[in-house]
Amino acid sequence: MSAHLPSTEPADLPPGPWLSLLEQQGRPAALADRQGDLQVVSEAFARRLGHSTAELRGLAIAELIPLARRQELDGLLQEFLQGQLPELKLPIDAEAPALRLAWLQEADGAPASWLLLELPERRLERRAFEELLREHGGAVALLHLHLQQLDLVQGKLGLEAGEALLEVLAHRLAGCLPPAGLFCREGGDRFLALLPGRWSREAVLQAVDGLLAGLEQPLTLTQHVLEPAFHVGVARSPADGTAFAALHRAATRALELSHQPPVSACRLAEPPERGMQLRERLAGPLAIALAGEGLELAFQPILELETSRLVGAEVLCRWDDPVLGRQVPSDFINVAVATEQISALGRWVVEAALATLAAWDRAGHHLEQIGINISALQLEDPQGMPFLRQALVRHGLLADRVVLELAEADVIALSARAGDHLRDLHHQGFRLAMDDFGTGYSGLKRLSQLPFAQVKVDRSLIAAIDYDPMQQAMLLALVTTAAGSGVELVAEGIERSRQLQMLQSLGCRYGQGFHLAPPLSVAEMEASMAEPSGRWRADAAGRVRLGEG
Ligand code: C2E
Ligand code: MG
Ligand code: MG
Numbered sequence: 001m002s003a004h005l006p007s008t009e010p011a012d013l014p015p016g017p018w019l020s021l022l023e024q025q026g027r028p029a030a031l032a033d034r035q036g037d038l039q040v041v042s043e044a045f046a047r048r049l050g051h052s053t054a055e056l057r058g059l060a061i062a063e064l065i066p067l068a069r070r071q072e073l074d075g076l077l078q079e080f081l082q083g084q085l086p087e088l089k090l091p092i093d094a095e096a097p098a099l100r101l102a103w104l105q106e107a108d109g110a111p112a113s114w115l116l117l118e119l120p121e122r123r124l125e126r127r128a129f130e131e132l133l134r135e136h137g138g139a140v141a142l143l144h145l146h147l148q149q150l151d152l153v154q155g156k157l158g159l160e161a162g163e164a165l166l167e168v169l170a171h172r173l174a175g176c177l178p179p180a181g182l183f184c185r186e187g188g189d190r191f192l193a194l195l196p197g198r199w200s201r202e203a204v205l206q207a208v209d210g211l212l213a214g215l216e217q218p219l220t221l222t223q224h225v226l227e228p229a230f231h232v233g234v235a236r237s238p239a240d241g242t243a244f245a246a247l248h249r250a251a252t253r254a255l256e257l258s259h260q261p262p263v264s265a266c267r268l269a270e271p272p273e274r275g276m277q278l279r280e281r282l283a284g285p286l287a288i289a290l291a292g293e294g295l296e297l298a299f300q301p302i303l304e305l306e307t308s309r310l311v312g313a314e315v316l317c318r319w320d321d322p323v324l325g326r327q328v329p330s331d332f333i334n335v336a337v338a339t340e341q342i343s344a345l346g347r348w349v350v351e352a353a354l355a356t357l358a359a360w361d362r363a364g365h366h367l368e369q370i371g372i373n374i375s376a377l378q379l380e381d382p383q384g385m386p387f388l389r390q391a392l393v394r395h396g397l398l399a400d401r402v403v404l405e406l407a408e409a410d411v412i413a414l415s416a417r418a419g420d421h422l423r424d425l426h427h428q429g430f431r432l433a434m435d436d437f438g439t440g441y442s443g444l445k446r447l448s449q450l451p452f453a454q455v456k457v458d459r460s461l462i463a464a465i466d467y468d469p470m471q472q473a474m475l476l477a478l479v480t481t482a483a484g485s486g487v488e489l490v491a492e493g494i495e496r497s498r499q500l501q502m503l504q505s506l507g508c509r510y511g512q513g514f515h516l517a518p519p520l521s522v523a524e525m526e527a528s529m530a531e532p533s534g535r536w537r538a539d540a541a542g543r544v545r546l547g548e549g
Contacts, residue, residue, distance in 0.1 A: 027042055027044060027045075028042065028044040028045045028118070028174055028175045029042055029045055029116060029117060029118040029119065030042065030056070030117045031104075031114050031116060031117070032061055032115045033115075034115075036060055037059065037060055037061075038056050038057055038058065038059050039057065039058075040057075041053045041056045041057055042175065043214075044172070044174065044214075045119060047175065048179055064099065065077075065090060066092065069091070077090065086102065087101065088100075088101040089101075099117055099118070100120060102116050104116055132182060132194065133244045133247070139238065140194055140195060140196050140197065140236070140237045140247075141194075141195040141204045141234055141236045141237075142192065142193075142235045142237070142251045143194075143195065144186065144190065144192055144233040144251040145173075145191040145192070145193065145215075145232050146190050146232070147191075147228060148189075148229040148230065148231065149228065150166070150189035150496070151495075151497060153221065157224065165221055165228070166189070170183070170191070172217075173193065173211075176215060177211070178207065181193060187467060188464060188466065188496060195207060199236050201268060204234055204236060205234075205268070208266045209266075212265060215230055216229060230265065231265055232258065232267070233251045233256070233257070234254055234266065234267070234268045234269065235250035235254060235268075236268070239269075240269040240271065250269035251269060254267040254270075257328065260328055275338075278334070282324070282335045283339045286336060286341060286345075287341060289321060290348060294319060294320075294321065294322075295349075295352075296317075296318040297316065297317065298316045298317075299313035299316070299519065299521075300518065300519040301313050301512065301517040301520065301525075302511070304509060304510055305491075305500065305503055305508060305509060306504060310528075311510060312369035313367060313369075313370055313520075314373070314519075315370055316329060316373070317345065317349055318519075319332050333345075342375050343378050343384060346374055346378040346381075347387050349373075350388060351391055354391050357395070357401065358395035358397055360525075360526070361397075363526070365526060365529035367525075367529065369401050369403055370401065371403040371433060372403070372405065373407075374404050375407075376413065376414055376415075376418055379414070379421045380415065380421075385421055385424065385425065388402075388425070389428065398429065399430045402430050402431065403431045403433050403453070403454055404430050404431070404432055405433045405435040405456065406435060407435045408434055408438070408458075411446050411450065412446060419449075419450060426451040431453040431454060432452045432453055432454070433452060433453065433454035433456055433490070434446070434455050435456045436458040436492070437455045437457050437461070438457055438458040438460060447487070453487065454487065455489055455490070456490045457475070457478065458493070459491075459494075459513070460493075462475065462494065463493070466496060466498035472506060475508060479507045488509065489508050489509060489510065490510040491503050491508050491510070492511070492513065493512075493513045493514075494511045495514050496515055499513075500516070
C-alpha cells in the first residue's frame with residue numbers, strides 16, 4: 001500500500017486525508033509514526049482487536065504482537081521500521097489473517113513519516129463464502145443486507161459514485177462485524193454477512209442493530225451528505241437450515257418481508273413450523289374475507305421495455321384484515337391452497353379482475369391484457385373452467401385479453417387431467433404464461449409440451465443481470481429460444497435502472513418490477529391510464545409516473 005500525502009503536511013501532525021478516510025470509511029486501520037507508535041486508530045480497528053481507541057493510542061506496534069511470538073518477530077519489525085522493508089505482514093492473532101504494515105510515501109520523495117496498519121477485510125468471494133458456511137454449518141447467522149439508495153445515488157451522482165459508496169460501505173461492514181464475521185458482495189446493492197456462532201433471536205437482533213448503527217452513519221460523497229439505509233433479512237442455522245442454499249433462501253425471504261408492511265429494517269426468517277401456525281391463524285379469517293368484502297386487487301403494470309408503453313397488468317390479490325392487518329400475499333395464498341379455499345379465492349379474483357377490465361373499457365381506458373394468477377388446484381376444480389368462460393361472457397370480454405399465469409413449480413407437478421384443461425383453455429383463446437420461470441428444474445421441457453404464449457422470467461434469474469455474465473448469457477439464450485418459438489418473454493422483478501438497460505440490450509421485450517411500477521390500486525391505475533401519452537417512466541425514487549412524452 002502506498003499513498004501520496006500532501007508534501008505541505010507537517011510530519012508531526014497526523015495526515016489529514018488519511019484521518020478522515022479512516023473515520024469516514026470505518027476501515028479497520030491505524031496510523032503510526034516513524035517510531036512505530038500508534039497515533040490514529042479507527043473505531044473499527046480497535047473493535048477488531050477487542051480494545052478501545054484510547055487504549056491503543058500511543059501503543060508501540062510491537063505490543064500488538066502476542067507475547068509468545070514477540071521475540072521471534074521483533075527483528076523483522078525493527079528492519080521494517082528502519083525503512084529496509086517496504087511492507088510487512090505481522091501475525092497478531094492465530095485465527096485472523098496478518099496485520100499489514102506499509103509506509104505512506106511523501107509526494108516529494110522525502111522519507112516517509114507515517115505508516116499505515118491495516119487489518120485485512122474478511123471479504124470473500126461468494127464461492128469461498130459458501131464453503132465456509134458449510135464448515136460452520138452447525139451454527140451461524142446469515143445476513144442479507146440491502147442498501148436502499150444505490151439507484152438514487154447512481155441516478156443523481158453517476159455510476160462511479162455508486163461504486164464508491166458501495167466500497168465505503170464494504171469497508172464499514174468489515175469494521176462493524178464481530179471479530180470472526182465474514183462478508184461478501186452479493187451483487188448490485190446487496191451484501192451477505194456471516195456471523196459464526198449460535199444466535200438467539202434477541203442476540204442476533206442486537207448484533208444487527210449494532211451493525212446498522214455503524215453502517216448507517218452519514219457520509220460525504222462527492223460533496224453530498226448521505227445517510228445510508230439498509231434492510232436486513234436474517235436466517236439462523238440450524239433453525240432455518242444448514243445448507244447455504246436453504247439459509248440464503250430464508251434470509252432473502254426475510255429481507256423481502258422486511259419491505260412489506262409492517263416495514264422494518266430487519267426481519268428474521270420464520271421457522272418452518274410457521275406454515276402450520278399461519279394456517280391456524282389465517283384459515284378462519286380468510287374464509288370470512290372471501291365471503292364478505294375483505295379482499296382487494298392490485299394491478300402491477302407490465303411495460304414494453306424499449307418504449308415504456310403500458311401493455312398490460314398483473315392482477316395481485318390483497319387482503320387487509322380488520323383485526324390481523326395487511327397480510328403477505330404468498331402467506332395467505334399458501335393458506336388458501338392448504339385449506340382448499342384457493343378455488344373460491346381464484347373465482348373471486350377472476351370475477352373482480354374481469355369486472356374491472358370491462359369497467360375500464362367502458363370508461364375508455366384500454367388495457368390490452370391482464371394477467372391472472374391461477375394455482376394448479378384451480379385447474380382441478382370442476383367449476384373452475386366453466387366459471388372462467390361464464391365470467392368472460394358476463395363481462396363481454398374476449399379470452400385473448402386474459403393471460404393465465406401458472407407458476408413453473410405448479411406446471412411441473414401438473415396432473416395429466418390439469419394439463420388437458422390447460423390445453424382446453426388455450427383452445428378457447430386464453431393466453432397461458434409460465435410464471436416464475438427459472439425457479440424449478442424442468443420448466444424448459446414443459447415449455448415445449450404445453451401451449452404457453454408467455455414466459456415470465458423469475459426475478460432470481462435477473463437479480464444480477466446488470467453485472468453477472470452468466471445471467472446475461474442465460475437470458476440471451478432465453479430470448480433466442482422465445483423468439484424462435486413465438487413465446488413472449490416478460491422479465492419479473494426489475495428493481496434497478498441498470499437491470500432495465502441490460503434487459504433492453506439483451507432484447508428482452510417486456511418487463512415488470514418495482515423500478516418500473518409497484519402494484520397499484522384500481523384508482524392509481526385509472527389515474528395513470530387517463531394520461532394521454534400512455535408512457536411510463538421512473539422518477540428518482542424508482543416509482544413510475546407517467547412521463548411527458
Ligand atoms: P407472482 O405471480 O410472481 O407475482 C409477482 C410478485 O412479485 C408480486 O408479489 C409482486 O408484488 C412482486 N414484485 C413485483 N415487482 C417486484 C420487484 O421489483 N421486486 C420484488 N422483490 N418483488 C416484486 P405479491 O403481490 O406479494 O404476490 C406474491 C405471489 O402470490 C405472486 O407471485 C403469486 O404467485 C401469488 N398471488 C398473488 N395474487 C394471487 C392470486 O390472485 N391468485 C393466486 N393463485 N396467486 C396469487
Ligand atoms: Mg404472477
Ligand atoms: Mg412471478
